[in-house]
Amino acid sequence: MRTFEYSRAADPGEAARFAHEGATIIAGGTNLLDLMKLEVMAPDRLIDINRLDLKWIESTQDGGLRIGTLVSNSDLAADMRVREGWPVLSKALLSGATGQLRNKATTGGNLLQRTRCYYFYDTDMPCNKREPGSGCAALGGFNRIHAILGTSDQCIATHPSDMAVAMRTLDAKVEILSNEEGVRMIDLGDLYRLPGDTPHIETTLKPGEMITHVILPPPLEGRQIYRKVRDRASYAFALVSIAAAVDVQDGKIATAKLAFGGVGPCPWRMPQVENLLTGQTPSAHLWEKATDLLLEDATGQGSNDFKIPLLRRTLAAVMDEATRGDGK
Amino acid sequence: MQTQLKINGTEHDLDHDPRVSLLDALRNHLNLTGTKKGCDHGQCGACTVLLNGRRINSCLTLACMHDGDEITTIEGIGTPEELSPLQTAFIEHDGFQCGYCTPGQICSATAMLEEARQGWPSHVTVDVTTSPELTDTEIAERMSGNLCRCSAYPNIVDAIRQAAGKSA
Numbered sequence: 093m094r095t096f097e098y099s100r101a102a103d104p105g106e107a108a109r110f111a112h113e114g115a116t117i118i119a120g121g122t123n124l125l126d127l128m129k130l131e132v133m134a135p136d137r138l139i140d141i142n143r144l145d146l147k148w149i150e151s152t153q154d155g156g157l158r159i160g161t162l163v164s165n166s167d168l169a170a171d172m173r174v175r176e177g178w179p180v181l182s183k184a185l186l187s188g189a190t191g192q193l194r195n196k197a198t199t200g201g202n203l204l205q206r207t208r209c210y211y212f213y214d215t216d217m218p219c220n221k222r223e224p225g226s227g228c229a230a231l232g233g234f235n236r237i238h239a240i241l242g243t244s245d246q247c248i249a250t251h252p253s254d255m256a257v258a259m260r261t262l263d264a265k266v267e268i269l270s271n272e273e274g275v276r277m278i279d280l281g282d283l284y285r286l287p288g289d290t291p292h293i294e295t296t297l298k299p300g301e302m303i304t305h306v307i308l309p310p311p312l313e314g315r316q317i318y319r320k321v322r323d324r325a326s327y328a329f330a331l332v333s334i335a336a337a338v339d340v341q342d343g344k345i346a347t348a349k350l351a352f353g354g355v356g357p358c359p360w361r362m363p364q365v366e367n368l369l370t371g372q373t374p375s376a377h378l379w380e381k382a383t384d385l386l387l388e389d390a391t392g393q394g395s396n397d398f399k400i401p402l403l404r405r406t407l408a409a410v411m412d413e414a415t416r417g418d419g420k
Numbered sequence: 421m422q423t424q425l426k427i428n429g430t431e432h433d434l435d436h437d438p439r440v441s442l443l444d445a446l447r448n449h450l451n452l453t454g455t456k457k458g459c460d461h462g463q464c465g466a467c468t469v470l471l472n473g474r475r476i477n478s479c480l481t482l483a484c485m486h487d488g489d490e491i492t493t494i495e496g497i498g499t500p501e502e503l504s505p506l507q508t509a510f511i512e513h514d515g516f517q518c519g520y521c522t523p524g525q526i527c528s529a530t531a532m533l534e535e536a537r538q539g540w541p542s543h544v545t546v547d548v549t550t551s552p553e554l555t556d557t558e559i560a561e562r563m564s565g566n567l568c569r570c571s572a573y574p575n576i577v578d579a580i581r582q583a584a585g586k587s588a
Contacts, residue, residue, distance in 0.1 A: 098421065098438040098484055122480045125441070126461050138438075140485055166474075170540040175548045186543040190565025191532060193462060195474045196481065326543065326564035 094134040101141050104304055108271040110139040112300025117141055119162060120196040122189075123205040132213055132222055133206075146304055149173070155310035158267075161200030161303050165189070165255065168199060177311035180335050183318035184258035190327050200303035203256055203266070203283065204295065207249035207357075208329055210234065220246045221291040228291075236395040237329065240387075240403070242356040247291030248393055250354055251284065252329050257353035258318055260361050261335040265307040271300030277307070284358030291357075314339025314347065319410045321354075321402060330354035332403050338414035345369050345415065352386075355403060362386055374415035379408040423487045427452065428496030438484050443467045445483035446493060454494035454523045458567070465566035468524040468531075469493050475531035477565075494523035497530060506530055509579035517570030525566045529580050532562045536584070554584045 099115075101107035111117055116135035118124055119142060127133040146160035149171055157178070159168060168174060169185035189197060211217045211229040218227035230238055230248050238248040264280040283295050297303070317336045322328040333353035339346040348369040352360040365386045372378050383404045390400050423434045427450065434440075434449055443460070446452045446469070455478060458466030462480040469478045470492035478491075498504035506526050509515070516522045536558075539551030544561045552558055559577050568576065 093439045095437070095439060098482070118485070121482065121485065122462055122477070125480050125482065129460065142485060166535075166540070170535075170538070172549070175541065179548050182541065182548045183543075186541060186545075186548070190465070191535065191562055192465060192468055192475050192477045192528065192565045193480075195471075196476050326561050 093128050094131060096128075096135055097137045099137075099139055100143055101139050104141075104144055104146070104269050104302065105271075107139050107141045107144065108269050108300050108302045110137070111302055112271040113137075114299070115139040117302060119198040119201040120164070121201075122193050122197050123201065127206060127213075130213060131215060141302070152307070157308040159199050159306045159308070161198060161305060163199045165194040165197045165199070165202060166191070168255075169194065178258075178262055178308055178316070180261060180316035180318050180337060181255065181258040181308070183316075184254040184320075184333075184335055187318060187320045187330075187333075188254040199255075199306055202253050203259075203280075203303060203306070204297075205251075205253060206294075208252045209238065209249040212249060221249060221287075221294075224290070224292045231393065234395055235393040237331065237354075238393055238396045239356050240390040240392055240396060240399050241352075241360055242286050242358065243391065243393075244287045244289065244291070246289055247287035247357070249287070249291070249357060251356070251358045253359065254318070254320065254330060254333060254353060256280065257330075257333055257351045257359040258335040259306060259308070260351035260359040261337050261349045262312070263309050263349070265309075266303055267305035267307060268297065269302050269304045270298065275304075280306070280359070281361060287357050294357075312337045312339065312347070312349065315414050317410055317414055319406060319413075321406055332399055332406050334406055334410045336410050336414050338411070340374070340415050343373060345372055345374060348411075348414075350407075350410075352403070355390075355399060369411075374411065376408065379411045380404075382411075383407050421484055423484050425483065425486055426488070426490045428492055434483060436483060438482065440483045441479050442469070442481045442483050442486060442491070443478035446478060446491075449483075452493050452495055455527075456520055456523055458521070458524075463567070464521070464524075465528055466521050466524040468528040468566065470527060470531055473531065473534065475528050492527070494527055497526060504530065506533075506579065506583040509582040510576070513575045513579040513582065514572070515576040515579040516568070516572050521566060521568045521570075525563070525568065525576060528563060528566045529576075529583070532559075533580070533584055536562070554581070556581065559584075 115137040146162040150158045217229040320333040337349040456466040458464035462477040467478040541548040
């Protein structure tokens with residue numbers, strides 16, 4: 093590990109100020125320290141935000157939740173409000189990592205964790221995300237875990253989070269403290285950037301900006317499902333995952349919110365697919381049509397070709413489960 | 421830099437490089453070698469300790485981040501003369517072969533039983549609004565952060581089930 097200066101932020105403003113000066117924010121550290129050990133990341137300065145008062149989950153006036161960025165993945169998954177009102181979030185969190193890691197990993201850190209692409213982690217290999225312009229070893233290499241949607245000829249890495257996929261389904265917003273502009277709020281979907289020609293720039297956060305909270309709108313009607321398909325039953329990243337919130341009324345789909353993990357550079361959502369499903373009667377044919385649309389621009393890279401049929405089958409299974417019986 | 425850690429009830433003052441992980445602080449600076457280094461990347465669980473009562477991977481956190489925190493290591497869980505219920509159960513059920521993962525397994529299980537007592541659900545809990553019974557499937561899922569290369573898993577699950585029953 094390269095050496096660095098370490099300091100503790102006295103308040104969120106100080107953290108944002110230090111970040112503006114080039115410091116890297118550390119919270120749980122479960123991903124950052126791993127990357128620092130491998131020298132994939134080598135910050136000169138760490139600003140530790142763990143002592144900040146951002147560890148609380150507050151109920152909002154409209155019946156939603158405001159989740160502090162330092163709330164651990166364990167505490168968020170175990171919160172009875174989340175388990176009852178936003179169970180897809182609890183399920184997604186519990187499907188990720190291990191008990192030890194979830195105790196340390198934080199809400200903001202989970203959103204900002206880096207890809208687990210093998211070539212990003214291997215400093216002997218080219219990677220445009222780690223070293224812009226060096227090339228992408230995953231293209232034409234081992235790419236079993238890589239993305240089929242939203243990729244570019246520069247990068248085919250996935251975003252590894254489960255939590256973010258559920259939050260995307262739930263229309264979460266991210267509250268950001270900016271060193272220069274005060275507080276701003278964006279949709280979670282607008283936090284992430286597609287790789288394009290700049291895969292090293294993963295989010296729309298500017299230097300000196302820090303996530304302070306995630307806001308969940310009030311609970312959704314209907315059934316919530318998180319389905320994760322992976323190589324092991326526990327402690328493995330998703331090959332394909334789906335977070336679904338589906339409401340059926342009088343035999344027809346009233347609302348269908350769907351986000352997909354393991355397939356794109358960010359938690360993937362396609363409103364056209366949801367529009368296609370809305371108002372329709374559940375059927376295998378409908379799931380086929382929805383998946384055709386979802387996968388219209390999907391590209392396999394060789395070892396990950398299987399993700400295309402896998403996503404098709406997983407979506408059908410999730411929609412069957414979500415629309416079974418009266419939707420309760 | 422200076423960090424004060426309260427480990428197994430005793431305060432220790434450390435003078436160290438900021439890069440020192442909590443794991444290396446325990447083993448190399450304080451000679452508390454019960455906590456093991458396996459992968460050093462948070463994947464095996466051999467370095468599991470309790471931080472303010474919660475289980476964490478001590479390899480994936482810096483000592484300097486824990487000034488004033490309370491750490492419990494395997495040395496604070498039990499002694500040869502006074503074993504914890506989990507330690508007794510591991511011996512009775514032969515929950516190990518080489519023993520390298522055992523301190524991590526026991527620290528992890530100690531905190532896991534407390535999580536279960538608090539009603540935390542897991543990935544295998546069908547209805548996350550309920551507080552599930554600690555079935556073998558629940559135990560296995562909740563312990564998935566602790567690998568055992570000797571694959572003593574069936575006996576580890578037996579040991580934890582026994583300890584869970586005793587402390588319930």
